[in-house]
Amino acid sequence: MFPEPYTGRWSGWSLLKRVAIGAIVIFSLSAATVASAVLLEVKEVTTIIKDESVPLAVQVRSQLKHVAPGKPQTILVIGDDRRKVDIRQHNPTRSDTMILVRLDPKRGATAMMSLPRDLLVTIPGHGVDKLNAAFSYGEDALTLRTIRSLLNIPIHHYVRVTFWGFKEAVDRLGCVYVDVDRQYFNDNRPPVGGGGAYAAINVPAGYQKLCGERALDYVRYRHLDSDLVRAARQQSFLGQAKDQIGVSGVFADRRKLLHIFARSVRTDIRSSHAVLSLLKLVAESSSKPVAEVPFPALDAPDGSGNLEISPYMLQRTVRRFLAAKGARSRTPAKTTEPTKSPRHETKRRASASAASVTATAPGLLLNRTAGEDEAARLQVKLPTALPVYAPRLMAAGGRYRSDYSRAYTITDRSGDRHRAYRIVAFEGSIGQYYGIEGTTWMSPPILDDPSERRRMGGRTYELFTDNGRLRMVAWRTPKAVYWVSNTLMRTLTNRQMLALARSAARVG
Numbered sequence: 001m002f003p004e005p006y007t008g009r010w011s012g013w014s015l016l017k018r019v020a021i022g023a024i025v026i027f028s029l030s031a032a033t034v035a036s037a038v039l040l041e042v043k044e045v046t047t048i049i050k051d052e053s054v055p056l057a058v059q060v061r062s063q064l065k066h067v068a069p070g071k072p073q074t075i076l077v078i079g080d081d082r083r084k085v086d087i088r089q090h091n092p093t094r095s096d097t098m099i100l101v102r103l104d105p106k107r108g109a110t111a112m113m114s115l116p117r118d119l120l121v122t123i124p125g126h127g128v129d130k131l132n133a134a135f136s137y138g139e140d141a142l143t144l145r146t147i148r149s150l151l152n153i154p155i156h157h158y159v160r161v162t163f164w165g166f167k168e169a170v171d172r173l174g175c176v177y178v179d180v181d182r183q184y185f186n187d188n189r190p191p192v193g194g195g196g197a198y199a200a201i202n203v204p205a206g207y208q209k210l211c212g213e214r215a216l217d218y219v220r221y222r223h224l225d226s227d228l229v230r231a232a233r234q235q236s237f238l239g240q241a242k243d244q245i246g247v248s249g250v251f252a253d254r255r256k257l258l259h260i261f262a263r264s265v266r267t268d269i270r271s272s273h274a275v276l277s278l279l280k281l282v283a284e285s286s287s288k289p290v291a292e293v294p295f296p297a298l299d300a301p302d303g304s305g306n307l308e309i310s311p312y313m314l315q316r317t318v319r320r321f322l323a324a325k326g327a328r329s330r331t332p333a334k335t336t337e338p339t340k341s342p343r344h345e346t347k348r349r350a351s352a353s354a355a356s357v358t359a360t361a362p363g364l365l366l367n368r369t370a371g372e373d374e375a376a377r378l379q380v381k382l383p384t385a386l387p388v389y390a391p392r393l394m395a396a397g398g399r400y401r402s403d404y405s406r407a408y409t410i411t412d413r414s415g416d417r418h419r420a421y422r423i424v425a426f427e428g429s430i431g432q433y434y435g436i437e438g439t440t441w442m443s444p445p446i447l448d449d450p451s452e453r454r455r456m457g458g459r460t461y462e463l464f465t466d467n468g469r470l471r472m473v474a475w476r477t478p479k480a481v482y483w484v485s486n487t488l489m490r491t492l493t494n495r496q497m498l499a500l501a502r503s504a505a506r507v508g
Contacts (some may be wrong), residue, residue, distance in 0.1 A: 048258045054266045059141040065154035072104035073156040109291035111324035114231035119307045160266040167212030175211040176241045182433040183404045184221045205404045206422035229431030232488040239290040291324035291467040361499035368392040375507035378421045381407035386419045392503040397428030432487035470494045473501040
């Protein structure tokens with residue numbers, strides 16, 4: 001979706017221009033916030049798109065499957081990485097991001113799946129190569145043909161986005177509160193002998209408001225990350241953006257947003273009929289959560305850095321994408337446990353043995369001292385109104401990242417300031433960080449609409465599930481809220497997430 005590390009072809013400055021894929025996905029997934037009103041203004045929407053966007057070639061339109069209004073639709077969103085100089089000189093470029101969005105109101109969720117750029121595939125007429133090479137060989141038509149052949153599913157709409165609208169769109173939408181898993185940092189110095197420079201990036205860990213430039217830095221970061229981790233981070237950002245965009249603000253600014261959108265896209269969605277049909281479907285799907293469907297590719301055995309996926313896993317992944325389900329809501333489980341004081345409950349949890357922990361949540365180990373050290377270091381920087389909780393358990397192959405953990409202040413949409421902290425832990429796999437967040441902001445957007453509430457061990461936990469996997473486990477005290485966040489690729493199991501949350505205790 002966003003700029004990659006310097007390879008000798010781009011300058012650090014030029015990376016700043018490649019920016020706008022998130023705009024179309026934000027609009028695609030959040031269009032329901034304006035759909036009911038926009039249905040009355042379809043003619044205006046169509047006129048703006050026709051006047052300011054570039055039409056697709058007939059070779060692309062002929063590959064798209066016709067679909068009746070109201071039926072499920074699959075949208076392929078492509079971001080191309082060309083600069084303005086490439087357009088002038090007719091230089092070939094490669095697509096930077098490929099995302100599939102599935103709108104099906106009969107399902108419990110809107111499905112979103114990123115296809116890795118470095119996935120080895122058969123490109124018609126060109127043999128085996130990386131997926132994003134198809135765009136270099138044959139742009140829109142060949143890219144669409146390659147993906148249709150790979151997945152063997154119909155694609156109903158195609159949207160190609162150039163990179164000059166993302167920052168402006170995020171700012172116009174009022175920015176996005178994002179749960180940032182770790183610090184993302186580049187100091188603008190290349191590796192020894194690498195030549196050129198990376199773009200300077202510094203996004204700290206923790207729940208925070210990301211506006212244009214910083215939002216771009218977060219989603220485009222590529223240094224010391226894998227293609228799959230980047231895709232997961234981009235999906236996470238877009239999912240959180242979709243959940244936060246409100247009707248009134250977007251509708252009031254709809255014309256400006258439509259102009260930004262139209263200038264950044266090349267799409268088949270241009271006629272009044274197509275716009276009306278899609279908006280109707282988006283409106284019907286708007287109440288559904290976003291299901292991020294992971295693409296389980298593995299490193300190619302030749303050490304090239306490319307990815308591959310077996311036919312069996314590919315078919316299984318496609319089936320999950322087509323049948324994505326939202327989280328089932330459950331009423332809070334009743335408990336017959338006697339009421340215990342917080343101190344009694346803390347001591348009871350602390351006495352759990354490592355053997356019992358590994359029996360209920362394999363892959364975790366008891367490490368009370370490490371957690372207390374992290375909590376104590378942050379507590380001295382925070383008021384007593386925000387007690388610091390830290391898990392007494394940790395991933396067996398991981399460790400805490402004290403250099404990423406921090407105490408800080410967050411400002412809500414009303415301008416009120418709240419204290420917060422983030423403890424960051426490395427799970428043990430590349431790019432996978434989990435953590436615990438605490439804040440005196442009692443109603444952050446991230447805690448809206450939990451999938452389930454469950455009573456365990458004297459606490460009521462709010463569970464947030466994506467496609468059957470726990471993304472977050474939260475709990476509340478009279479003066480603060482806390483949550484444990486899974487890694488970007490949900491590498492912690494549901495049992496591990498629950499065990500981490502239940503083991504959290506305040507310092508001292």
